[in-house]
Amino acid sequence: KDMVDDGLFRRFPVPGIVLGQHVGPLPAGMIGYASGPVMAASDSVQVVLYGQGGHGSRPEAAIDPVLMAAHIVTRLQGIVARQVSPAETAVVTVGRLQAGTKDNIIPDTAELGINIRTYSPQIRDLVRASIERIIAAEATASTAPRPPQVTWNISTPRLVSDPVATEATMAAFTGHFGPERLLPMPLVTASEDVGIFGEAAGIPTVFWFWGGPDTQTVLSAMAEGRLDSLPGNHSPYFAPVIEPTLSTGIETLTVAARTWLQAPPAHSAATSQVPASHQAPGVQTQEMQE
Structure with missing residues (x-):
């Protein structure tokens, strides 16, 4: 390119x-x-999830982006299993999950690197839209203090x-x-x-x-x-x-x-x-x- x-x-x-x-x-x-x-076709998206950091002993006083990220990773696996027809082919992979610096500290942010593979424009659009919807919905469900940052940065037809x-x-x-x-x-x-x-x-x-x-x-x-x-x-x-x-x-x-x-x-x-x-x-x- x-x-x-x-x-x-x-x-x-x-x-x-x-x-x-x-x-x-x-x-x-x-x-x-x-x-x-x-x-x-290949598309990659980089995601930043925003939480509210705090001490690991007081999770009720924080908003945990690690838990938010974990739910998103699990939920993403349902896209191919439940939204893509068995007659089609698609792959969703979370290849990067990074958060925190110490085991007893709840961090402010968590990051995900997600990659998808598809063969048709229709399935490609479906998977991309589903990823964005899941990320936004999980952030809302977790009462994130601000919307996630979602950046599609690599694309190959x-x-x-x-x-x-x-x-x-x-x-x-x-x-x-x-x-x-x-x-x-x-x-x-x-x-x-x-x-x-x-x-x-x-x-x-x-x-x-x-x-x-x-x-x-x-x-x-x-x-x-x-x-x-x-x-x-x-x-x-x-x-x-x-x-x-x-x-x-x-x-x-x-x-x-x-x-x-x-x-x-x-x-x-x-x-x-x-x-x-x-x-x-x-x-x-x-x-x-x-």
């Missing part, structure tokens, strides 16, 4: 397509892909891998790597900001994952139904093997870039969706994930 806001597509030629990739907890050397929505462009790119991967190394993937509830490029420029985006962990370890976990036990991205135990991980990552982005730089007739269906002013003979590649 900072790159787009800084004039990326005003200062440089607009490419015809955006290519993105990220290593993930797939068998090393495998390539995971999906067509259409691939990864969730859902990542959509253009179906036509994805088909053409995966066909190139199949020809280079062989079909046995390609793996269709379900929706991923993590988020990826590379989609901002395509959205801002009005051009197709193609995104895929490639595996890093030891192949036999992952395959055994899949066969035994314990895939969730393996460390994933951002885990301190996530340690991709060097090969074939490194070579695969280099080859996938190189093959994809060469496929679109050559712009063969077989891929014209994807580029025809791009406005004529955007059909520059180039690509934009990115490897990043939040």
Whole structure:
């Protein structure tokens, strides 16, 4: 977003397509892909709850923001369970709760850091509104001396891998790597900001994952139904093997870039969706994930 806001597509030629990739907890050397929505939209909100501090021995003379925060954390878990249809997907996570400095002092404030993941604008709006309503209602119920401070500060749109462009790119991967190394993937509830490029420029985006962990370890976990036990991205135990991980990552982005730089007739269906002013003979590649 900072790159787009800084004039990326005003200062440089607009490419015809955006290519993105990220290593993930797939068998090393495998390539995971999906067509259409691939990864969730992400929104983060920072919350400050206001109470009235006091001595821990006299809670009746204070307004406890820690208790307020605890009720909010519990109540937030009901949004997905009771307000989002089982046919939809959403995640609400409280990743930060900070309050106080000593066990016998009731603090004046408590802070929450909340993150949500959604796939549709309707569910996104529903979850955001529910979070704000719950926070405000709990503050009122706790007789907070002032309204909470609610700041939505990070937002990433859902990542959509253009179906036509994805088909053409995966066909190139199949020809280079062989079909046995390609793996269709379900929706991923993590988020990826590379989609901002395509959205801002009005051009197709193609995104895929490639595996890093030891192949036999992952395959055994899949066969035994314990895939969730393996460390994933951002885990301190996530340690991709060097090969074939490194070579695969280099080859996938190189093959994809060469496929679109050559712009063969077989891929014209994807580029025809791009406005004529955007059909520059180039690509934009990115490897990043939040």
